[in-house]
Amino acid sequence: MPELPEMENYRQLLSSLIVNRLITGTEVTRAKSINVEPDRFDRLLRGQTVRSMGRRAKHLLFHMASGDTLVLHLMLGGVMFYGTMEEKPDRTVQVRISYGDFHLFFIGLRLGYLHVVEPGQLQTMMAKLGPEPFDPSLDQQRFGELLGGRRGTLKSCLVDQGFISGIGNCYSDEICFDAGLQPGRAPRSLSMDERQRLFDSMRRVLSVATDEGGYMDMPLYAGDMLTGGYDKQCRVYDREGQPCVRCGATIVRADVSSKKSFCCIQCQH
Incomplete structure:
Protein backbone atom coordinates (compact mmCIF):
# COMPACT_ATOMS: atom_id res chain seq x y z
CA MET A 1 0.00 0.00 0.00
CA PRO A 2 1.40 3.44 -0.90
CA GLU A 3 2.57 5.35 2.16
CA LEU A 4 3.74 8.90 2.84
CA PRO A 5 6.84 8.84 0.56
CA GLU A 6 4.89 7.41 -2.39
CA MET A 7 2.04 9.91 -2.07
CA GLU A 8 4.42 12.81 -1.51
CA ASN A 9 6.33 11.77 -4.63
CA TYR A 10 3.06 11.75 -6.58
CA ARG A 11 2.16 15.16 -5.17
CA GLN A 12 5.43 16.73 -6.24
CA LEU A 13 5.43 15.22 -9.72
CA LEU A 14 1.76 15.95 -10.46
CA SER A 15 2.19 19.56 -9.35
CA SER A 16 4.27 20.18 -12.46
CA LEU A 17 2.07 18.06 -14.75
CA ILE A 18 -1.57 19.00 -14.11
CA VAL A 19 -1.83 22.12 -11.91
CA ASN A 20 -3.71 24.87 -13.79
CA ARG A 21 -4.32 22.60 -16.79
CA LEU A 22 -7.93 22.54 -18.07
CA ILE A 23 -9.82 19.32 -17.47
CA THR A 24 -11.52 18.39 -20.73
CA GLY A 25 -13.42 15.31 -19.62
CA THR A 26 -13.67 12.27 -17.37
CA GLU A 27 -14.54 8.60 -17.62
CA VAL A 28 -15.60 6.34 -14.76
CA THR A 29 -15.74 2.58 -15.36
CA ARG A 30 -16.28 1.65 -11.71
CA ALA A 31 -18.84 3.85 -10.00
CA LYS A 32 -17.91 2.48 -6.55
CA SER A 33 -14.51 4.17 -6.83
CA ILE A 34 -16.14 7.61 -6.54
CA ASN A 35 -18.75 9.04 -4.18
CA VAL A 36 -21.09 10.75 -6.67
CA GLU A 37 -22.81 9.62 -9.82
CA PRO A 38 -20.42 9.47 -12.81
CA ASP A 39 -22.42 12.12 -14.70
CA ARG A 40 -22.19 14.50 -11.76
CA PHE A 41 -18.51 13.68 -11.33
CA ASP A 42 -17.98 14.78 -14.93
CA ARG A 43 -19.99 17.98 -14.47
CA LEU A 44 -18.02 18.90 -11.36
CA LEU A 45 -14.64 18.42 -13.03
CA ARG A 46 -15.06 19.24 -16.72
CA GLY A 47 -13.86 22.79 -17.45
CA GLN A 48 -12.18 23.04 -14.03
CA THR A 49 -8.52 23.16 -13.06
CA VAL A 50 -6.54 21.81 -10.13
CA ARG A 51 -5.34 24.87 -8.23
CA SER A 52 -2.76 23.01 -6.14
CA MET A 53 -1.77 19.53 -5.01
CA GLY A 54 -1.72 18.60 -1.34
CA ARG A 55 -1.24 15.54 0.82
CA ARG A 56 -2.49 14.44 4.23
CA ALA A 57 -1.20 11.14 5.56
CA LYS A 58 -1.72 8.59 2.75
CA HIS A 59 -4.30 10.78 0.99
CA LEU A 60 -3.50 12.84 -2.09
CA LEU A 61 -5.50 16.07 -2.30
CA PHE A 62 -6.44 17.72 -5.60
CA HIS A 63 -7.54 21.23 -4.60
CA MET A 64 -9.86 22.42 -7.36
CA ALA A 65 -10.37 26.02 -8.45
CA SER A 66 -14.09 25.48 -7.71
CA GLY A 67 -13.31 25.03 -4.01
CA ASP A 68 -13.98 21.29 -4.03
CA THR A 69 -11.20 18.82 -3.27
CA LEU A 70 -10.61 15.44 -4.87
CA VAL A 71 -9.42 13.08 -2.14
CA LEU A 72 -7.51 10.04 -3.36
CA HIS A 73 -6.64 7.02 -1.26
CA LEU A 74 -4.99 4.29 -3.34
CA MET A 75 -5.21 1.57 -0.68
CA LEU A 76 -3.75 -1.81 -1.66
CA GLY A 77 -2.80 -2.16 -5.33
CA GLY A 78 -3.70 1.35 -6.49
CA VAL A 79 -1.42 3.34 -8.79
CA MET A 80 -1.62 6.28 -11.19
CA PHE A 81 -0.28 6.93 -14.67
CA TYR A 82 -0.19 10.18 -16.66
CA GLY A 83 0.15 10.08 -20.43
CA THR A 84 -1.56 9.47 -23.76
CA MET A 85 -3.93 6.63 -24.55
CA GLU A 86 -1.10 4.94 -26.46
CA GLU A 87 1.21 5.11 -23.42
CA LYS A 88 -1.35 3.77 -20.94
CA PRO A 89 -0.23 0.56 -19.18
CA ASP A 90 -2.16 -2.61 -19.94
CA ARG A 91 -4.07 -2.38 -16.67
CA THR A 92 -7.72 -1.89 -15.78
CA VAL A 93 -8.57 1.79 -15.30
CA GLN A 94 -11.37 2.70 -12.91
CA VAL A 95 -11.28 6.49 -13.37
CA ARG A 96 -9.76 8.70 -16.07
CA ILE A 97 -9.38 12.50 -15.96
CA SER A 98 -8.50 14.00 -19.34
CA TYR A 99 -6.39 17.02 -20.24
CA GLY A 100 -6.77 17.09 -23.99
CA ASP A 101 -4.58 14.35 -25.45
CA PHE A 102 -3.12 13.53 -22.04
CA HIS A 103 -4.92 11.68 -19.28
CA LEU A 104 -4.49 10.87 -15.61
CA PHE A 105 -5.37 7.20 -15.19
CA PHE A 106 -6.38 5.82 -11.80
CA ILE A 107 -5.59 2.11 -11.79
CA GLY A 108 -6.36 -0.63 -9.29
CA LEU A 109 -8.97 1.31 -7.30
CA ARG A 110 -10.74 -1.86 -6.17
CA LEU A 111 -10.24 -0.94 -2.54
CA GLY A 112 -9.19 2.68 -2.97
CA TYR A 113 -11.32 5.68 -3.82
CA LEU A 114 -11.41 9.12 -5.45
CA HIS A 115 -14.00 11.27 -3.66
CA VAL A 116 -15.27 14.77 -4.33
CA VAL A 117 -15.29 16.68 -1.05
CA GLU A 118 -17.08 20.01 -0.76
CA PRO A 119 -15.52 23.08 0.91
CA GLY A 120 -15.54 22.75 4.68
CA GLN A 121 -15.81 18.96 4.70
CA LEU A 122 -12.13 18.15 4.28
CA GLN A 123 -11.15 19.02 7.83
CA THR A 124 -13.91 16.82 9.23
CA MET A 125 -12.84 13.97 6.97
CA MET A 126 -9.24 14.16 8.24
CA ALA A 127 -10.07 14.92 11.88
CA LYS A 128 -9.09 11.53 13.28
CA LEU A 129 -5.62 11.51 11.74
CA GLY A 130 -2.61 11.95 13.96
CA PRO A 131 0.18 14.47 13.35
CA GLU A 132 2.41 14.27 10.29
CA PRO A 133 5.91 12.88 10.97
CA PHE A 134 7.41 16.24 9.94
CA ASP A 135 4.92 18.40 11.83
CA PRO A 136 6.98 21.22 13.41
CA SER A 137 5.02 20.83 16.64
CA LEU A 138 6.09 17.18 16.92
CA ASP A 139 9.56 17.27 18.45
Whole structure:
Protein backbone atom coordinates (compact mmCIF):
# COMPACT_ATOMS: atom_id res chain seq x y z
CA MET A 1 0.00 0.00 0.00
CA PRO A 2 1.40 3.44 -0.90
CA GLU A 3 2.57 5.35 2.16
CA LEU A 4 3.74 8.90 2.84
CA PRO A 5 6.84 8.84 0.56
CA GLU A 6 4.89 7.41 -2.39
CA MET A 7 2.04 9.91 -2.07
CA GLU A 8 4.42 12.81 -1.51
CA ASN A 9 6.33 11.77 -4.63
CA TYR A 10 3.06 11.75 -6.58
CA ARG A 11 2.16 15.16 -5.17
CA GLN A 12 5.43 16.73 -6.24
CA LEU A 13 5.43 15.22 -9.72
CA LEU A 14 1.76 15.95 -10.46
CA SER A 15 2.19 19.56 -9.35
CA SER A 16 4.27 20.18 -12.46
CA LEU A 17 2.07 18.06 -14.75
CA ILE A 18 -1.57 19.00 -14.11
CA VAL A 19 -1.83 22.12 -11.91
CA ASN A 20 -3.71 24.87 -13.79
CA ARG A 21 -4.32 22.60 -16.79
CA LEU A 22 -7.93 22.54 -18.07
CA ILE A 23 -9.82 19.32 -17.47
CA THR A 24 -11.52 18.39 -20.73
CA GLY A 25 -13.42 15.31 -19.62
CA THR A 26 -13.67 12.27 -17.37
CA GLU A 27 -14.54 8.60 -17.62
CA VAL A 28 -15.60 6.34 -14.76
CA THR A 29 -15.74 2.58 -15.36
CA ARG A 30 -16.28 1.65 -11.71
CA ALA A 31 -18.84 3.85 -10.00
CA LYS A 32 -17.91 2.48 -6.55
CA SER A 33 -14.51 4.17 -6.83
CA ILE A 34 -16.14 7.61 -6.54
CA ASN A 35 -18.75 9.04 -4.18
CA VAL A 36 -21.09 10.75 -6.67
CA GLU A 37 -22.81 9.62 -9.82
CA PRO A 38 -20.42 9.47 -12.81
CA ASP A 39 -22.42 12.12 -14.70
CA ARG A 40 -22.19 14.50 -11.76
CA PHE A 41 -18.51 13.68 -11.33
CA ASP A 42 -17.98 14.78 -14.93
CA ARG A 43 -19.99 17.98 -14.47
CA LEU A 44 -18.02 18.90 -11.36
CA LEU A 45 -14.64 18.42 -13.03
CA ARG A 46 -15.06 19.24 -16.72
CA GLY A 47 -13.86 22.79 -17.45
CA GLN A 48 -12.18 23.04 -14.03
CA THR A 49 -8.52 23.16 -13.06
CA VAL A 50 -6.54 21.81 -10.13
CA ARG A 51 -5.34 24.87 -8.23
CA SER A 52 -2.76 23.01 -6.14
CA MET A 53 -1.77 19.53 -5.01
CA GLY A 54 -1.72 18.60 -1.34
CA ARG A 55 -1.24 15.54 0.82
CA ARG A 56 -2.49 14.44 4.23
CA ALA A 57 -1.20 11.14 5.56
CA LYS A 58 -1.72 8.59 2.75
CA HIS A 59 -4.30 10.78 0.99
CA LEU A 60 -3.50 12.84 -2.09
CA LEU A 61 -5.50 16.07 -2.30
CA PHE A 62 -6.44 17.72 -5.60
CA HIS A 63 -7.54 21.23 -4.60
CA MET A 64 -9.86 22.42 -7.36
CA ALA A 65 -10.37 26.02 -8.45
CA SER A 66 -14.09 25.48 -7.71
CA GLY A 67 -13.31 25.03 -4.01
CA ASP A 68 -13.98 21.29 -4.03
CA THR A 69 -11.20 18.82 -3.27
CA LEU A 70 -10.61 15.44 -4.87
CA VAL A 71 -9.42 13.08 -2.14
CA LEU A 72 -7.51 10.04 -3.36
CA HIS A 73 -6.64 7.02 -1.26
CA LEU A 74 -4.99 4.29 -3.34
CA MET A 75 -5.21 1.57 -0.68
CA LEU A 76 -3.75 -1.81 -1.66
CA GLY A 77 -2.80 -2.16 -5.33
CA GLY A 78 -3.70 1.35 -6.49
CA VAL A 79 -1.42 3.34 -8.79
CA MET A 80 -1.62 6.28 -11.19
CA PHE A 81 -0.28 6.93 -14.67
CA TYR A 82 -0.19 10.18 -16.66
CA GLY A 83 0.15 10.08 -20.43
CA THR A 84 -1.56 9.47 -23.76
CA MET A 85 -3.93 6.63 -24.55
CA GLU A 86 -1.10 4.94 -26.46
CA GLU A 87 1.21 5.11 -23.42
CA LYS A 88 -1.35 3.77 -20.94
CA PRO A 89 -0.23 0.56 -19.18
CA ASP A 90 -2.16 -2.61 -19.94
CA ARG A 91 -4.07 -2.38 -16.67
CA THR A 92 -7.72 -1.89 -15.78
CA VAL A 93 -8.57 1.79 -15.30
CA GLN A 94 -11.37 2.70 -12.91
CA VAL A 95 -11.28 6.49 -13.37
CA ARG A 96 -9.76 8.70 -16.07
CA ILE A 97 -9.38 12.50 -15.96
CA SER A 98 -8.50 14.00 -19.34
CA TYR A 99 -6.39 17.02 -20.24
CA GLY A 100 -6.77 17.09 -23.99
CA ASP A 101 -4.58 14.35 -25.45
CA PHE A 102 -3.12 13.53 -22.04
CA HIS A 103 -4.92 11.68 -19.28
CA LEU A 104 -4.49 10.87 -15.61
CA PHE A 105 -5.37 7.20 -15.19
CA PHE A 106 -6.38 5.82 -11.80
CA ILE A 107 -5.59 2.11 -11.79
CA GLY A 108 -6.36 -0.63 -9.29
CA LEU A 109 -8.97 1.31 -7.30
CA ARG A 110 -10.74 -1.86 -6.17
CA LEU A 111 -10.24 -0.94 -2.54
CA GLY A 112 -9.19 2.68 -2.97
CA TYR A 113 -11.32 5.68 -3.82
CA LEU A 114 -11.41 9.12 -5.45
CA HIS A 115 -14.00 11.27 -3.66
CA VAL A 116 -15.27 14.77 -4.33
CA VAL A 117 -15.29 16.68 -1.05
CA GLU A 118 -17.08 20.01 -0.76
CA PRO A 119 -15.52 23.08 0.91
CA GLY A 120 -15.54 22.75 4.68
CA GLN A 121 -15.81 18.96 4.70
CA LEU A 122 -12.13 18.15 4.28
CA GLN A 123 -11.15 19.02 7.83
CA THR A 124 -13.91 16.82 9.23
CA MET A 125 -12.84 13.97 6.97
CA MET A 126 -9.24 14.16 8.24
CA ALA A 127 -10.07 14.92 11.88
CA LYS A 128 -9.09 11.53 13.28
CA LEU A 129 -5.62 11.51 11.74
CA GLY A 130 -2.61 11.95 13.96
CA PRO A 131 0.18 14.47 13.35
CA GLU A 132 2.41 14.27 10.29
CA PRO A 133 5.91 12.88 10.97
CA PHE A 134 7.41 16.24 9.94
CA ASP A 135 4.92 18.40 11.83
CA PRO A 136 6.98 21.22 13.41
CA SER A 137 5.02 20.83 16.64
CA LEU A 138 6.09 17.18 16.92
CA ASP A 139 9.56 17.27 18.45
CA GLN A 140 11.55 14.48 20.12
CA GLN A 141 10.14 15.21 23.55
CA ARG A 142 6.51 15.24 22.44
CA PHE A 143 7.01 12.09 20.36
CA GLY A 144 8.54 10.32 23.34
CA GLU A 145 5.69 11.35 25.60
CA LEU A 146 3.07 10.10 23.14
CA LEU A 147 4.95 6.86 22.57
CA GLY A 148 5.34 6.17 26.27
CA GLY A 149 1.61 6.04 26.77
CA ARG A 150 0.94 3.56 23.97
CA ARG A 151 0.03 -0.10 24.34
CA GLY A 152 0.73 -2.85 21.84
CA THR A 153 3.94 -2.98 19.79
CA LEU A 154 6.12 -0.51 17.92
CA LYS A 155 4.70 -1.99 14.72
CA SER A 156 1.06 -1.43 15.69
CA CYS A 157 1.90 2.02 17.02
CA LEU A 158 3.73 3.28 13.94
CA VAL A 159 1.05 2.09 11.51
CA ASP A 160 -1.77 3.56 13.62
CA GLN A 161 -2.93 6.59 11.60
CA GLY A 162 -4.38 8.12 14.74
CA PHE A 163 -0.94 8.19 16.35
CA ILE A 164 1.33 9.22 13.45
CA SER A 165 -0.15 9.59 9.98
CA GLY A 166 1.35 8.29 6.76
CA ILE A 167 3.36 5.24 7.88
CA GLY A 168 2.43 1.70 6.90
CA ASN A 169 3.92 -1.80 6.81
CA CYS A 170 7.00 -1.02 4.75
CA TYR A 171 8.30 2.07 6.46
CA SER A 172 7.45 0.92 9.98
CA ASP A 173 9.89 -1.96 9.44
CA GLU A 174 12.50 0.27 7.80
CA ILE A 175 12.25 2.80 10.63
CA CYS A 176 12.63 0.12 13.30
CA PHE A 177 15.67 -1.29 11.51
CA ASP A 178 17.27 2.13 11.20
CA ALA A 179 16.73 2.66 14.94
CA GLY A 180 18.04 -0.81 15.83
CA LEU A 181 14.78 -1.81 17.50
CA GLN A 182 12.63 -4.87 16.92
CA PRO A 183 9.09 -4.01 15.73
CA GLY A 184 7.62 -6.31 18.38
CA ARG A 185 8.97 -4.19 21.24
CA ALA A 186 6.45 -2.64 23.60
CA PRO A 187 6.56 1.18 23.28
CA ARG A 188 6.49 1.53 27.07
CA SER A 189 9.70 -0.52 27.34
CA LEU A 190 11.77 1.96 25.34
CA SER A 191 14.27 4.14 27.12
CA MET A 192 14.35 7.86 26.42
CA ASP A 193 17.41 7.34 24.21
CA GLU A 194 15.61 4.65 22.22
CA ARG A 195 12.57 6.87 21.76
CA GLN A 196 14.78 9.66 20.44
CA ARG A 197 16.52 7.22 18.08
CA LEU A 198 13.16 6.06 16.78
CA PHE A 199 12.04 9.65 16.18
CA ASP A 200 15.24 10.49 14.30
CA SER A 201 15.00 7.27 12.27
CA MET A 202 11.38 8.01 11.37
CA ARG A 203 12.26 11.36 9.86
CA ARG A 204 15.47 10.13 8.24
CA VAL A 205 13.92 7.08 6.54
CA LEU A 206 10.84 8.93 5.30
CA SER A 207 12.93 11.84 4.01
CA VAL A 208 15.33 9.60 2.07
CA ALA A 209 12.50 7.44 0.73
CA THR A 210 10.64 10.52 -0.53
CA ASP A 211 13.75 11.94 -2.18
CA GLU A 212 14.28 8.59 -3.90
CA GLY A 213 10.71 8.36 -5.21
CA GLY A 214 9.30 5.78 -2.80
CA TYR A 215 8.94 2.10 -3.63
CA MET A 216 6.11 2.11 -6.21
CA ASP A 217 6.92 -0.31 -9.03
CA MET A 218 5.33 1.63 -11.92
CA PRO A 219 6.53 5.01 -13.29
CA LEU A 220 4.03 7.87 -13.12
CA TYR A 221 4.70 8.81 -16.74
CA ALA A 222 6.81 7.68 -19.68
CA GLY A 223 10.42 8.58 -18.93
CA ASP A 224 9.85 8.91 -15.17
CA MET A 225 13.17 7.80 -13.66
CA LEU A 226 12.35 8.78 -10.06
CA THR A 227 9.25 6.87 -8.98
CA GLY A 228 10.16 3.56 -7.34
CA GLY A 229 13.79 4.45 -6.79
CA TYR A 230 13.69 3.51 -3.11
CA ASP A 231 12.44 -0.03 -3.74
CA LYS A 232 15.95 -1.50 -4.08
CA GLN A 233 17.13 0.46 -1.05
CA CYS A 234 14.79 -1.22 1.43
CA ARG A 235 17.00 -2.87 4.02
CA VAL A 236 14.57 -5.31 5.65
CA TYR A 237 11.10 -5.03 4.10
CA ASP A 238 10.36 -8.03 1.85
CA ARG A 239 13.96 -9.24 2.27
CA GLU A 240 13.21 -12.44 4.19
CA GLY A 241 16.12 -14.89 3.99
CA GLN A 242 18.60 -12.30 2.72
CA PRO A 243 21.66 -11.16 4.70
CA CYS A 244 21.33 -8.08 6.87
CA VAL A 245 23.19 -5.15 5.33
CA ARG A 246 24.41 -4.13 8.78
CA CYS A 247 25.56 -7.35 10.46
CA GLY A 248 25.19 -10.14 7.89
CA ALA A 249 22.63 -12.17 9.84
CA THR A 250 19.52 -13.46 8.06
CA ILE A 251 16.48 -11.22 7.75
CA VAL A 252 13.41 -12.95 9.18
CA ARG A 253 9.69 -12.43 8.79
CA ALA A 254 7.29 -12.65 11.70
CA ASP A 255 3.72 -11.49 12.14
CA VAL A 256 3.67 -8.65 14.64
CA SER A 257 0.29 -7.38 15.81
CA SER A 258 -1.30 -9.45 13.01
CA LYS A 259 0.80 -7.66 10.38
CA LYS A 260 3.70 -9.05 8.38
CA SER A 261 6.97 -7.65 9.59
CA PHE A 262 10.63 -8.04 8.66
CA CYS A 263 13.65 -7.48 10.87
CA CYS A 264 17.13 -8.64 11.83
CA ILE A 265 16.98 -10.28 15.26
CA GLN A 266 20.77 -10.03 15.52
CA CYS A 267 21.20 -6.25 15.42
CA GLN A 268 17.69 -5.05 16.26
CA HIS A 269 17.06 -5.20 20.00
